[in-house]
Structure formats: structure tokens, C-alpha cells
Amino acid sequence: MRRRSLRRANTVDPFVDLLFNALLGFTFLFLISVMFMNPDARKGRINLKAEFIISVTWPDHLADDIDLWVQDPIGETVSYLSKDASWLHLDRDDRGEVNDTIIIDGKEVVYPINQEVVTIRGIIPGEYTVNLYYFAAAQAQPVEALVKVEKVNPTLQTVYVRKVLLTRQDDEQTVVRFTLDYSG
Numbered sequence: 456m457r458r459r460s461l462r463r464a465n466t467v468d469p470f471v472d473l474l475f476n477a478l479l480g481f482t483f484l485f486l487i488s489v490m491f492m493n494p495d496a497r498k499g500r501i502n503l504k505a506e507f508i509i510s511v512t513w514p515d516h517l518a519d520d521i522d523l524w525v526q527d528p529i530g531e532t533v534s535y536l537s538k539d540a541s542w543l544h545l546d547r548d549d550r551g552e553v554n555d556t557i558i559i560d561g562k563e564v565v566y567p568i569n570q571e572v573v574t575i576r577g578i579i580p581g582e583y584t585v586n587l588y589y590f591a592a593a594q595a596q597p598v599e600a601l602v603k604v605e606k607v608n609p610t611l612q613t614v615y616v617r618k619v620l621l622t623r624q625d626d627e628q629t630v631v632r633f634t635l636d637y638s639g
Contacts, residue, residue, distance in 0.1 A: 505607045506639055507575040509585055513600040515567040518551040518593035521600055521621065523571040528581020533573055535590075542577035551593065578639050585630045592624035602630045606639065 511523045523545070524534040531540035538545040549571050556565050575583070587600055597620050604615035615631055 505574040505576055506578050508603075508605045508607060509573045509575070510570060510603050510605075511587060511600050512568070512570045513598050515569055517569060517598065518591075519569075519589070519598050520550045520591035521569070521571070521598065522548070522588040522590045523573055523602075524586040524588060525573045525575075526584040526586075527575075528579050528583065534588075542575060542579060544574050544576060546572040546574060551591065578635050578637060580636050582632055582634045584632050587619055587621060587628050587630055589621040589624055589626040595623075597622045604631065604633065608639070 509523065509525055511521060513519065513521050522535050524532060525543055526532045527541055527543055529541060531543065533540040533543035533545050535545070535548040538548070547570070549569050551569060556563050558564070585602065585604070587602065589598065592598075600619050600621060602615075602617050602619060603613060605611060605613050615633070617630055619628055619630055621628065
């Protein structure tokens with residue numbers, strides 16, 4: 456008796472191979488295109504490592520110089536004299552109109568906002584003290600300053616706001632004292 460050849464039943468049609476390879480190629484291209492359709496949302500984020508932000512603002516276009524002083528629980532003080540102290544950092548010493556102008560392409564550009572900002576980059580448990588010092592008075596009038604303490608992590612929230620009236624040059628006031636534990 457003669458055996459039948461089963462070769463035809465065990466072979467795969469080349470059309471099926473081509474079909475599945477094309478399907479695999481289209482699936483790969485689809486996945487690549489989906490990855491590029493939604494750009495990474497983290498590109499607009501600023502990675503500022505800070506636990507608290509303490510800021511003072513006073514009226515724009517004033518030549519008066521108001522300084523922010525912050526002391527941490529171990530006695531380190533940040534101010535215009537020392538811009539970094541332990542985990543405290545003074546971002547900018549704003550001196551009123553003195554440092555509000557720069558030259559760009561031969562033109563004078565004015566940035567009239569008067570603001571000093573101190574960041575607390577890590578938490579040291581204990582009491583923090585925030586002082587304002589009226590360093591230089593260009594006018595003989597009192598200046599009202601706004602002090603804010605904001606907690607950054609896990610979300611930004613304002614924890615303290617106060618308006619302070621500085622009456623004359625060399626006037627210094629303790630604005631707030633606050634105590635932090637390890638969790639902030």
C-alpha cells in the first residue's frame with residue numbers, strides 16, 4: 456500500500472507568513488506613534504527642592520531696601536550677609552531700584568518688582584525666626600511689606616501671611632516665629 460504524502464498539510468502558506476509579519480510591523484509602528492503622540496508632561500516642571508518658601512514683597516518702583524533675615528533652630532542665619540546657611544538659601548538680595556535694571560542689546564530693561572525669597576531646603580526640627588530689616592530708606596515715609604510663609608511639599612499651601620509697616624531706616628521687626636517637627 457502506498458502512503459500518502461502529508462507534506463502539504465504540515466507546510467505553512469507563505470501568504471500567512473507575510474500577513475503576520477505585516478501585522479507585527481503595523482503593531483510596532485502603532486506603538487511607536489502612540490509614544491510620540493503624548494509628549495512627556497514633566498518637561499514644564501521646575502525641580503526645586505524646597506520644603507518652605509518665605510517671601511517678602513514691598514511696593515514696586517521703590518528705591519528702599521528691605522532685607523529678609525531667617526534663623527533656623529541651630530542658630531544659622533541667612534541674610535544679605537550670608538546667602539547660604541545650613542538648609543536656608545536667600546535666592547535674591549533685592550536692593551530696591553539699585554539692582555532692578557540690566558542692559559540687554561544696548562537697551563536698559565527695568566524689572567520693578569521688589570521681592571526677597573528664602574527657601575528652606577530641608578527641615579531641621581525646632582523654631583525658625585523671620586525678621587525684616589529696613590536697610591536703606593530712599594524716602595522719609597513708612598513702607599508696608601507683605602511676608603508670606605508657604606509650605607511646598609506635598610502641595611503648595613500658604614501657611615502664614617502678614618503685612619508689616621516699617622517706619623524708618625534701621626527699623627527691625629520679628630515677623631513670625633514658627634516651630635517645625637521632622638514631618639514639617
